[in-house]
Amino acid sequence: MPKGGPKDRAKRFSEGAKLLASLFNSLAIAVFGAAFVIPITQGRYDVFAQGGGLLLVAGVSFHLAGQAALRFLRAEDRHR
16 A cells, blocks of 8 residues: 555645546547548548548547546645
8 A cells, every 4th residue: 555644645646637637638639630630641621521520529528538637636735
């Protein structure tokens, strides 16, 4: 079991929440990139054709999930 007081536990939890937020934001960037790169490489310039709009919605959803993960950050200096 990890040692440390409430401050250390809050710091570890907050670092995990930041890593989760970073994962979701990285996924959002990748999905946004795919939404634009895939149609262009296929010679189409309509991003919304053939599921491109769905990729954009997925990218926004991943970004919002990352923002929601940041809401779980805990204050480290609250416990003294």
